[in-house]
Amino acid sequence: MLYSLIDANEKYFYLSEIEGDAILFYRYNKKPCYKSVMEVLLRMLNAFNYKLIELEKYLGTKINMSLKFILHHGKFSRYNIKYFNKLYGEPIIEAHRLLKNEYAKYPSYILLTNSFLYAIEYSDHNACKNKIYIPEVGLFHYL
Incomplete structure (x- = not known):
């Protein structure tokens, strides 16, 4: 499943680390492009769902898995350890x-944190289909 997400990313985000069932991707960008980011995430979601269906057919059973994306923005640092880029800073801890x-x-969602929404100058917090804005956190887009 992780391979499908990494492949669908198509090197848009850099890969920092894999920890259990979580992948930490990052990208340096003072002003992220909402459209580009969402295109990558939806491509990753489609790859995940395709792989999940494939696995369910192979095993002959329903698999209950969810996918969470956290889009956060802020200053962080990076240092290299052999082949890995270790990230640190307050935004990493918050994410x-x-x-x-x-x-x-x-269970499955894309969370656009307030810091990310501020960076992309997003102002339409009105709840619409599959979306809900929570002022303390940000905008949840349910998948």
């Missing part, structure tokens, strides 16, 4: 904490 949030209503 890790947000993976375990209590706000999500459904």
